[in-house]
Amino acid sequence: MIIALELGLLYAIMALGVYLTYRVLDFPDLTVDGSFTTGAATCAMMIVGGLPVPIAMLGGVIAGMLAGAVTGLLHVWGNINPLLAGILTQIALYSINLRIMANKANVPLLRNETAFSWLREQKLLATWVSVALFAVIALLVGAALYWFLGTKYGVALRATGDNELMARSQGINTGRTKIMGLMISNGLVGLCGALIVQYQGFSDISMGIGIIVAGLASVIVGQAIFGMTSVWQAILAAVLGSIIYRGVIQAALLVGLNPNDMKLISAALVVAALVVPQLKFFKQMRIRRRSSRAVAEGAA
Template sequence: MIPAVEFGLIYGVMALGVFLTFRILNFADLTVDGSFTTGGATAAVAILAGWNPFLAIGAGFATGFAAGLITGLLHTKGNIDGLLAGILTQIGLWSVNLRIMGSSNVPLLREDTIFTPLRDAGLMGSWASVGIFAAVVAVITAAIVWFLNTDFGLAVRATGDNGPMIRSLGVSTDRTKLITLALSNGLVGAAGAVFAQYQGFADNSMGVGLILIGLASVIMGQAILGQRFLWLSVAAVVVGAVLYRLIIFAALEVGLNPNDMKFITAALVVIALLVPQWRAAIGGAIAGSRANRGRTGDGGGAGAGGAVTPNTAASASSSNDPAQAAGTTDGKVKA
């Protein structure tokens, strides 16, 4: 279970990158599958070349940043649809990653990584390592919340909400898209660099299907915690990533075939997308039912409070005394 939480926290950094494009920028960026591997491949080669493992993570961030920048340029300057731009970059990165690594796999089992001190101290696979991972991810989460509350971050959020409106105010949406796509894939590349060091190798297929995992993390987390506040929306992404890994861990523990994991991931995304709609539909039905009961109660109260009923009218009309029929005594209306 602890390794699943550690995996989830690493994936949480990747999911934060997906969150920036998918939720904030409203941009379906498929570069993620390639930039994750690019970051891992760059870090692995850098470590083999004698780089400090932390600098290798910085190199992974830089190459991921460059990949996102390419997607942004294709979209903003080349006028290519965002979805297609991401696919083109992702396909190109497959060959680029092979060039970086020189093969389809680069082992790091005998190299020092950022996790070597934890392993030497016997902390890997313990709640102490989970606490360290969580603290680092919390700092990254806080940095993203801070960024989105800056003037530029507000412009990015406005670009995703209403691009034409923010352009009418003189803000360059091309600039906000370029920088956000680059930052997003930079985070994904850094996550790939950490992941390669965690598992002890970089592989050209390590990023396949990762966009689905990122979307599952974003959608599941926000379906559970909601999006009422910005900081809650960002934190929900990390929670969703950890929850996703725990669900996969539980599925493997009960004996499900590992080949079914992609199907399970797709099913989780579908459920997470449908749950908010079901919740809204049920809430609307309950509210409508209460409103109908309220109207029925008001109508019954009016009848009991003195409205003329058929029986009363018939009784009054059958009386021979006009004053009594009119509800009066001695020709005067009762007080």
């Protein structure tokens, strides 16, 4: 289960990117499946090419941001439906990712220095030391996102997601805000891809397939369990949701389920996270929680 914790914390960075578009910007972005692989492939090829690891990871982030910018431009300038814009970019990225990896479906990193080489050499991967390190990374990224959402640009992005017409009437350039939000979101996804490719030791053309489901599952499960009454709670819920999601997947494997059924299990988990909170019992529980919070605030 320590491996599930490690993966949950690393994939939490991708979940934060999905949270930014899905919840904050209210933009159903399907670019994620492609930009995750783009970030991973770019980072892998730069490491294989002999560039320093920080530069390679920055390259993965920039590649992800460019992918998000393409989706944003297709939607804002091309007036293309958000879902279709993301699908078009995702499809195009499959060919682009193959080109990035020199027309190879797989690029190994086993003989190259990575961000986790020292942990492997010291046999600290899959230990509580690596879990603590990955938790610090996830929390730092979450704290940076929380800080950004409190800035002028972050507030404009949140306003665009809440009510685009109202935001536009206040002088906010919502088109530019959407592009910026998609770039930051896919930059986080690209960063996650860059970390995962170094963690697993290879880049694969299919590594991003279905990653959007994992991101949505993390955000929705975290929201259903921990709530999201404030920004910092929503960010923390996305991180914890990612850990829970990976824990469920790992538990399914441990009880002997077929690994080929993992996508089905992921989809079922998302459905359950969406449907269960709508049941009468949980609705009443949320109403009681809000009432007790209001009473406590009134007494204070």
